[in-house]
Amino acid sequence: ATTDEERARSSRRRQTKRMSDAARVPLSDPSAPMDASDGSSSTMLNVVTCGCATNARHPRTAAFYVLLQSAPLVTYLVVAAFVESFVFVFVCIVVLSSMAFYVTKNVSGRILVGLRWWNEIKESGESAWFFESKEDVSSIGSVDRRIFWLFLWGVPTAWSVLLLVALFSFQFQWVLVILVALVLAIANLIGYI
Numbered sequence: 001a002t003t004d005e006e007r008a009r010s011s012r013r014r015q016t017k018r019m020s021d022a023a024r025v026p027l028s029d030p031s032a033p034m035d036a037s038d039g040s041s042s043t044m045l046n047v048v049t050c051g052c053a054t055n056a057r058h059p060r061t062a063a064f065y066v067l068l069q070s071a072p073l074v075t076y077l078v079v080a081a082f083v084e085s086f087v088f089v090f091v092c093i094v095v096l097s098s099m100a101f102y103v104t105k106n107v108s109g110r111i112l113v114g115l116r117w118w119n120e121i122k123e124s125g126e127s128a129w130f131f132e133s134k135e136d137v138s139s140i141g142s143v144d145r146r147i148f149w150l151f152l153w154g155v156p157t158a159w160s161v162l163l164l165v166a167l168f169s170f171q172f173q174w175v176l177v178i179l180v181a182l183v184l185a186i187a188n189l190i191g192y193i
Contacts, residue, residue, distance in 0.1 A: 057139065065112065065147065065151065068100040069151040072093050073158055076177065076181075090176075101185075109192060152192060163179070
């Protein structure tokens with residue numbers, strides 16, 4: 001019985017090591033495991049996306065992406081109505097928008113649609129844009145792709161509508177908050193299109 005337990009522990013250690021090594025595998029490696037899934041994450045994704053993601057290949061990544069993209073909007077619409085501290089709401093929205101920007105650019109895009117982008121400033125001061133796409137797109141599901149592009153286009157659209165509402169209702173203190181979130185959302189959109 002102890003040898004079976006030792007084998008199971010050893011197998012778990014090897015699997016954990018492989019999973020931690022996968023985070024360092026380049027995007028072009030087709031053997032890289034993209035996302036493990038289990039029933040609980042699929043259930044969470046279905047709740048978050050109102051049941052339209054039953055066939056997502058990467059349910060945890062998709063759920064995390066949806067939650068991160070929605071969090072700044074929900075904070076603006078719900079928390080701002082109940083909390084009187086403008087500074088608190090401003091900081092929350094900027095931090096959540098920055099997190100959504102970073103995760104979309106570096107994680108969600110790579111896993112859900114096989115795309116990644118970045119910008120480097122050369123020593124001469126010139127800006128160089130780099131775009132990378134996965135060669136083997138067979139591991140990318142159509143549901144994952146739809147969720148990614150829906151939120152990538154939907155979030156800047158929602159922030160644009162909220163900007164117009166703030167301008168026409170003369171709530172100029174919120175314009176700055178909306179502009180910060182809108183710039184981050186549009187930067188990701190431009191990087192992917």
